[in-house]
Amino acid sequence: MSKRLLKEHKSLAESPLDFVVDFEIVGDDLFQWRCTMLGPDDSPYAGGRFVVRLEFPTTYPFKPPKLVFETKVYHPSVTLETGEVCGAVLGQWGPTLNVQHCLLTLYSLLQDPQPDHPLEDDIAQQLAKKPKDFEKTARKYTKDYAK
Numbered sequence: 825m826s827k828r829l830l831k832e833h834k835s836l837a838e839s840p841l842d843f844v845v846d847f848e849i850v851g852d853d854l855f856q857w858r859c860t861m862l863g864p865d866d867s868p869y870a871g872g873r874f875v876v877r878l879e880f881p882t883t884y885p886f887k888p889p890k891l892v893f894e895t896k897v898y899h900p901s902v903t904l905e906t907g908e909v910c911g912a913v914l915g916q917w918g919p920t921l922n923v924q925h926c927l928l929t930l931y932s933l934l935q936d937p938q939p940d941h942p943l944e945d946d947i948a949q950q951l952a953k954k955p956k957d958f959e960k961t962a963r964k965y966t967k968d969y970a971k
Contacts, residue, residue, distance in 0.1 A: 829884070830854065833923075840876045844860070844927060846860040846889060847860070852938050854880075855880040855884065856880070856953075858876070858878075859875070860873055861873075861874050861876060867936075868898075868958075869934045869966050872969075872971065873970055874897060876893055877907075877931060879892065885920075888913075890909075891908075891914075892907045893909065894902045896901070896965060898962040899944075900937060900939050900943070901938075901941050901943055904944055908943065910941040913929055913941055939951045939952045
C-alpha cells in the first residue's frame with residue numbers, strides 16, 4: 825500500500841494536474857496528504873484556493889481515501905462544519921482508481937455543483953430551487969475563506 829502511495833505521489837509530482845498548485849505528504853504520515861487546488865474558472869469557486877486533506881485507509885487502494893476540505897466551502901456535497909466530502913461522489917470505487925481520480929472528481933464537484941449527493945440538505949435545496957442565491961453565497965464563501 826505504501827509503495828502504491830509513493831508511486832502515485834511521484835507520478836503527480838512529475839505530471840501535475842493544472843489546477844493543483846501544491847500537494848504534500850503531511851509530516852511523516854504517508855497516509856495523510858494535503859493538496860491545494862484552484863477553483864474552476866466558470867464556477868462560483870473561481871479565484872479560490874482550496875486546501876483538501878486526503879486520508880488514506882491502510883486498505884488503500886481497495887478502499888477510497890476520505891476527502892476533507894480544510895478550506896471552508898459552500899457546497900451541498902461538503903459538510904459545512906467539518907469539510908467532509910460525501911463518499912458517494914467518488915462513485916464505484918475500485919483498486920484501479922487513484923489519487924488523480926480523486927482530485928479530478930473534487931474539481932468537477934466544484935465545477936458543476938449538483939444537489940444529488942447532499943450532506944447539506946439546505947444547500948442542496950437552495951441549489952435546486954434558487955440557484956442564483958446558491959451561487960451568490962458560494963462566491964461569498966470563496967471570497968471570505970479561499971483567498
